[in-house]
Amino acid sequence: MGRHSLGEPEELDITRIFDDSAARPVSSRQRLLVRLAALCTVGGLLLAGVLFPPIGALGLLSNKTxxxxxxxxxxxxxxxxxxxxxxxxxxxxxxxxxxxxxxxxxxxxxxxxxxxxxxxxxxxxxxxxxxxxxxxxxxxxxxxxxxxxxxxxxxxxxxxxxxxxxxxxxxxxxxxxxxxxxxxxxxxxxxxxxxxxxxxxxxxxxxxxxxxxxxxxxxxxxxxxxxxxxxxxxxxxxxxxxxxxxxxxxxxxxxxxxxxxxxxxxxxxxxxxxxxxxxxxxxxxxxxxxxxxRKPLGLAPEMSRPPNGCVGIGAAGYFCDYVLKYLSGAGVDLAALRRGGYTIKTTLDLDALAKAKEAVDAHVPPDTDQVANAMAIIKPGKDKHRVVALTANRTYGLDKSKDETTLGLPYALQNLGAGSIYKIFTAAAALEKGKSIDDVIDVPQSYVSEKFLGGGASCPMGRAGLRKYCVQNNTGSDYPDKLTLQDALAVSPNTAFVKLLEETGVSAAVDMAVRLGLRSLATTTASEDAKKRTIGKFFSDHNFGSFTLGPTPTSTMELANVGATLASEGTWCPPSPVEAVVDRAGRTLPLREEPCAQVVEPGVAKAMTVGMSKDTTSGTAVTAAKTYGWDRPMAGKTGTTQEHKSAGFLGYTAELAGAVFTFDDSPTPSTLCDPGGDAPPKPCSSGTYIYGGKQPARTWFQAMNGVGERPGIMTALPRSDLPAVDDGGQDDEQKVPGVIGLTSREARAKLEKAGFTVKTTSKSSPKPKGTVIGQSHRETAAPGTTITLQISSGR
CATH class of the missing domain: 1.10.3810.10 (Biosynthetic peptidoglycan transglycosylase-like)
Structure with missing residues (x-):
């Protein structure tokens, strides 16, 4: 009977005889119990409980069961x-x-x-x-x-x-x-x-x-x-x-x-x-x-299974990662998505991605030390801005020894600036206030602002113990004393845009940047601000004239979406990578997406497109454009940060908008130099520095207008001329009523009666709460123009 006496019965789980499990030793005591279980339990419990459940064998088969x-x-x-x-x-x-x-x-x-x-x-x-x-x-x-x-x-x-x-x-x-x-x-x-x-x-x-x-x-x-x-x-x-x-x-x-x-x-x-x-x-x-x-096992050389997720799928890894983040923000349960057998119909163009990937790698090879080269391409539209491609020279992956990364290089915010690309926001704010792209602006070789503070050690002292903001143009540049706004956008003198920013105001330029597509300025906290203000508010509150020179953290995809907004005649849409998510029954899941909005008047957007059209013909990107045989009308703007740690290029046509951002992706970024020839940028202390018209612009033109046996993305699209612009984009302008000193309600009623739309922002002021203390247009504007009013907070 085994080691146990009858006074020490060993518990037997009879369900084990039903399971296909590994062999287990059974004692003689168990064998005896198995015989009894076979006769009593199997015959009675199974027949009564399974075949005739109303009997409720042994009380186990209740109604609840x-x-x-x-x-x-x-x-x-x-x-x-x-x-x-x-x-x-x-x-x-x-x-x-x-x-x-x-x-x-x-x-x-x-x-x-x-x-x-x-x-x-x-x-x-x-x-x-x-x-x-x-x-x-x-x-x-x-x-x-x-x-x-x-x-x-x-x-x-x-x-x-x-x-x-x-x-x-x-x-x-x-x-x-x-x-x-x-x-x-x-x-x-x-x-x-x-x-x-x-x-x-x-x-x-x-x-x-x-x-x-x-x-x-x-x-x-x-x-x-x-x-x-x-x-x-x-x-x-x-x-x-x-x-x-x-x-x-x-x-x-x-x-x-x-x-x-x-x-x-x-x-x-x-x-x-x-x-x-x-x-x-x-x-x-x-x-x-x-x-x-007699046959062998017939196994594959290694287990063959499709990659699970975004790692290991090649060039589409960044796009895949952005899709998941976008869907999560759109209210999709990603855990359910991984079990549901859904078809996620995306906006990715694999051919465009291949060309963009080839271009970013050609100008900054994947193993280049400390230098990332990222690109985003977006299709404009008034109903949707579709993300066509996202890529970078770094492979999307987990192997750091191969310079792989899962950081969102082409879409996430990078802690370096886009440089002079930000001048377009100052220009757009000026157009919205009534300027024309043909207006002439001053271009001093150096300039000390009496309005902006926060300059460096070489700047003169101003009020409250702070230095004035001073700026000069690039060493060796030979600008005329005056330029039209269009020509200034092409050749990019720093002093001209700091002076222009004095006219528009920092807050207006920041607001314009946010409206056109740099939404992170309004959502991301400035790391150096103890008050935890957003980046945009931090620059506005401090009245930093440097904003127009683009020192703030940059998202390549957001830059591309700025181009898409302007190409869409001022209609902003979120950069969407998804057309639809369809379940296995063919039903479409609802997505929570931010609606498109007319953020600037069409006249302003058209004027900006024409205003940026000389960059590839007589401006800072002309050499790169000629290298790749570019001959299509387009808008473009190069940018380089002051210390040359990063540089970028934004370009768009009516069909596609794209941005390239080249930057030091190490934890402690350094100045980057361009060795010349086919050599990629590298960290340096002196030499020929990187500029937006070099690797960033070259990458853009190679991707968008490839030569030789592999035609570029644009060659398959119709050729579109630049939009027509009347009087710098202002159509049939009329006088804007002055409303400073009125209450916000009175001001809104007066402006709307005159045919304008109204937007309000709060600003600290000792004036009575609700009083209008500033307005974006003081003289004339086209009917329907949005007039931004600054309203006193009473503090």
Missing amino acids: GDTVTATAAELIDKDPPLISTMVDVAGKPFARLYDQYRVLVPADQISPAMKSAIVAVEDHRFYEHNGVDLMAIARALIANEAEGRISQGGSTLTQQYVKNYLVHVAATSKQDREKALEQSTARKIRELRTAVHVEQVLSKDEILARYLNTVPFGQNSYGIAAAAQTYFDVPQERMTVAQAALLAGIVNEPSGLNPYRFPERALARRNVVIDEMAAQKRIAPDVAEVEK
Whole structure:
């Protein structure tokens, strides 16, 4: 009777005889109890509890239990298991996959016949004869287990195994759920048995077998037969040989211990057992069995499985990452997305991405020390701004030894500025206040502002112990004393735009930058500000004249979206990478996206486009444009930060807007130099410095207007002329009523009556709260122009 006396009974869990588990030793005491359990429990409990549930065998099958069984069976029948979600480009080509479980559903009529035969032969050879519970198999398992003195066989049918695998791998959403589905209790087993009978009454045998083969894990995070065939053999499941099907059927209940890559001899032995069973049950001919048993395992050189997520998918990694962040912000549950089998229809153009990637790598190779080169391309529109491509010279990945990164180089905010590109915001603010692109502005070689403070040590002292803001043009530059605003945008003298900023005001330029697309200025906290103000408010409150020279942190994608806004005649839209997210039933998920808005008048946007059109013909980007044979009308602006740690180029046509940002991506950025020739930029202390007209502009033109056998992106698009501009973009201007000193309500009523729209901002002032203390247009403006009013906070 074993080591235990009758006074020390050993607890026996009878449910273990139903499970296909590893062999376990059984004492003689257990064998005695098994005999009694076989007669009493199996005969009474199973027949009464499973076949005749109203009897409620042993009190285990309450109405509540019956309800649970019915609900579970309904879920098994109606709910699909977790599936892969796929990102596709504009042509419908997949480029990224997301999944918790690598699984591809296969319809019942398409599953490999060899796989069906192999799994039935080894797991449940009476599958087509029983009704979900095989009492003969249970009895056989009892006898075999008693004879061997251990639990060596189980009596579970494939239907029961399907139920169990579904509860563990599909229905369970937490560790507790999985533990409950695996608990060793009679109640759990009875529920499983009854659920299996219920399923058999609703689904055909072929459908049950297909669902089983689509649900079970085969190891290596591969679930279902299609994923397993791809993972182990790199073939579609319908093309598997008998030997390959037998291997998978053999390892299904012990995928870790029989992993053919780790334990090939054990896996081979188990495979041949399955083949022998198939032959013994006349599912294959004996001579076929002998041929199949002599075959090698037939494994792929390494496990073949699509990358999960954005790492390892190549050049589209950054775009994929931005899609996930965008969807999260749009209200999509990313955990559900990884299980739901969705199709994410994106705006990515893989051809455009390839050309952009080739260009960023050509001018700054991926292994260049301390220098990143990022590019973003956006398609303008008044209904949507579609992100066409996002890329960088650094590969999106986790291997830092190969200079890989998962930082959002082409779309995230980088802690370096875009330089003189910011002059366009000062120019646009001036146009909105009534200036024309043909207006002449002063261009002194150096300039000391009497309005702005915060200058460097070389600047003269001003009030309150602060230095005045002083600026000079680039050494060696030869500007005339005066330039039109259009020509100034092309050749970019610093002094002219600091003087212009004095007229517009810093807050107006900051507001213009935010409206056109630099939304991070209004959402990101300035790191050096103890009051935790946003970057834009920090510059506005301090009245920093340096804003027009672009020292603030930069997002390449936001710069591109500025171009898209101007190309869309002043309509801003969020840079969207997604057209739609469609579930497996063809339904479109709602996305919470910020609506498009007319942020500047069309006349101002058109004037800016024409105002920026000379950069490639007589301005700072002319050499780069000629190098790549650019001959299309466009708007462009180069930029370089004062210390040459970063440089950029923004360019757009009516069809596409793009920005390139080249910068030191190390933790402590240094000045960058251009060695000349084909050599990439490098950190330096002196030399020929990097400029926006060099690597950034060259990258842009190569990507957008490729030469030779690979035509560029633009060559496939229609050629568009520059927009017509009347009087610098101001159409039929009329006098703007003066409203300073009025209450905000009075001012709004007066301006709206005159045909203008009104926007208000609060500003600290001792004037009574609600009093207008400033307005953006003092003289004339086109009807419908937005007039920005500064309203006193009363403090």
